[in-house]
Amino acid sequence: MAITGAHDVDVARTPAGAGLAHIVLVTIGSAGDLFPFLKLGLALHAAGRRVSFLGPEQHGPYVREAGLPFHGLPADEAVLDHPDLWHPTRGFGVVWAATRPAMALVPAFIAALPRDETCTMVGHPLALPEADLCRAARPGLRIAAIFLAPSNIPTVYDPLMLGPYRVPRWVPHGARRWLWRTAVKHLIDPVAMPDVNAQRRAAGLAPAGSLMDHIFAIPDLSIGLFPAWFAPTQPDWPQPMLRTGFPLYDPNPHAEMSPELQHFLGQGGRTLVFTPGTGNRQARAYFAHAAEAARLLGERAVFLTPHRDQLPAELPRHVLWQEYVPLRALLPHVAVLVHHGGIGTTAEALHAGTPQLVVPLAHDQFDNGARVTALGVGRSLPATRLTQGRLLRCLEGLLDDERLPARCRAVAANFKDDAGMDEVVRRVGAAGVGTCAHAVAPVDSTRR
Known part of the structure; x- marks a missing residue:
């Protein structure tokens, strides 16, 4: 299945600029997942960076109307009727399976880019396994991970929620680490790792052990698109990490109520x-x-x-x-x-x-x-x-x-317009986004 919409916008009109990277944004999910990426993409575009946007086909109108190059990825809307989509524990498996056909097309898109072009991939956490495959085939690729919500970044610190269940503050960190490992071992890895390691074997790469350890060791830079007053940075979150305020985006800010x-x-x-x-x-x-x-x-x-x-x-x-x-x-x-x-x-x-x-x-x-x-x-x-x-x-x-x-x-009153976004644009839009994460110890949020 081919990526659609590759020529909807003339990307040559977007100046690359000397020493600046071509930024490839990759997202999944609903409009709520799309809009923060779109806000970042527009900020990068306004700063003169070349931007390409990969996302579910149904989001094409939003991205095209914003003036960014859009490349549609397949999306099966029948998943919205899956009885387990909103299940507290089985929902992850539904989302994972629904995103794999789209994510499988990302390596081909990256491989088709000019080899002499500096490139940074900015992706949703569930796009990170494919991002690692892209970097294996294109060693100069830089990877930044976007975390839209605090729970996207596992931690043993408060509030520790395991689905609908809150772990009390008095539970020691050793027990919390065990709880996390147990949840990942039984609820996440059996769903995700067969797919991840099948792709890695096909690419001639060694198998990964656990999804959380794997994906949090991949990014060169992690970006939390939510403010510290909502969720302070935790000691076991991956580093380096940039923080912003909530990147509120309204596709039609002047729309009136009926x-x-x-x-x-x-x-x-x-x-x-x-x-x-x-x-x-x-x-x-x-x-x-x-x-x-x-x-x-x-x-x-x-x-x-x-x-x-x-x-x-x-x-x-x-x-x-x-x-x-x-x-x-x-x-x-x-x-x-x-x-x-x-x-x-x-x-x-x-x-x-x-x-x-x-x-x-x-x-x-x-x-x-x-x-x-x-x-x-x-x-x-x-x-x-x-x-x-x-x-x-x-x-x-x-x-x-x-x-x-x-x-x-x-x-x-805590809201400040685009807080932290200028620094994200500066770091992501440069030729490199930070210290290579794959050259340092992987982050395991259950260790500390």
Whole structure:
């Protein structure tokens, strides 16, 4: 299967500049995964760097409209209907399998670039095994890893979340290391390592032992696209590491809310917004609980989902469905945002100073919910424990907390425009991005 869209934008119009690298951005996932990469790509492009963007085919319009060269990778949207996609432990296997066909095309793209061109690959963590194959075939390749959320970087320090379960602070580090190793050994390595090592054997490379040890030893530079006030750098995170603020990106920053929504919000009272994430097609029960909780509270609710079939054909008068609303425009009018805990939605709510109820299902969402709770700007209720009664009690607690709005405003004041992005552009856009990680001891987040 070939990469599509390779000539959608004339990359020759983007100046490479003397001594500057050609930056190849590689991402996977939903729009929430795409937008931080797109923000970085635009910053690199504005600084005069040559940029190529590899991502799922459905994201092509976003990238092309932003003016960056886009190369589409295959994406099977049927994965959104997989029953284990949002499972706390089996979800990783679904995501891993869904991304492999796309990632398998990355080495061919890198190999086709001019051999005399300095190149830096900036990738999602799940693209790092292929990045290592690219570097084996092209020894001058530099690799930077993008971490969109703190839980993408394993640590034995707090908050230590193993799926929906939080490890208490009093558990010693030795036990925490054992827990991590056990989780990786039984839940991650059996899924990922057969694929990784099959590729490595085909490339004539020695097999890798464990996915976490392997991928965190690959980057020359690691970049955390979230601020230290949300997640301080931990002693067992890979180095060197750059940190930025949340790279908030809105593809249509001047979009306005629909007249229907504006009328709904103008009816007075408090509005609750419920969204399980744009990629969630399995939220029928979630919305049923939300409608009844809003009714019992006597409040109005906005349901955000592009998948209308998850909702009843006839909605009660206190509920309004919207396929899409720019959160930047909506959140200032919202009493509580109830959401899945994706890092992009979490960041937008923090930026707006909107109280949050995080209902995490899988992946990084549990950790993000724990951090929202620790900041004092919301609560977390795992989706596996979601009932109408629990949802109602959580919402009552948030709505009745008179000090919550002040805490949310205080956290929102931490945001600084593009904090740290200039340094990331400087380091990534130069001919080299840092000390070669493969020349130093691999980072094992379970050792310390």
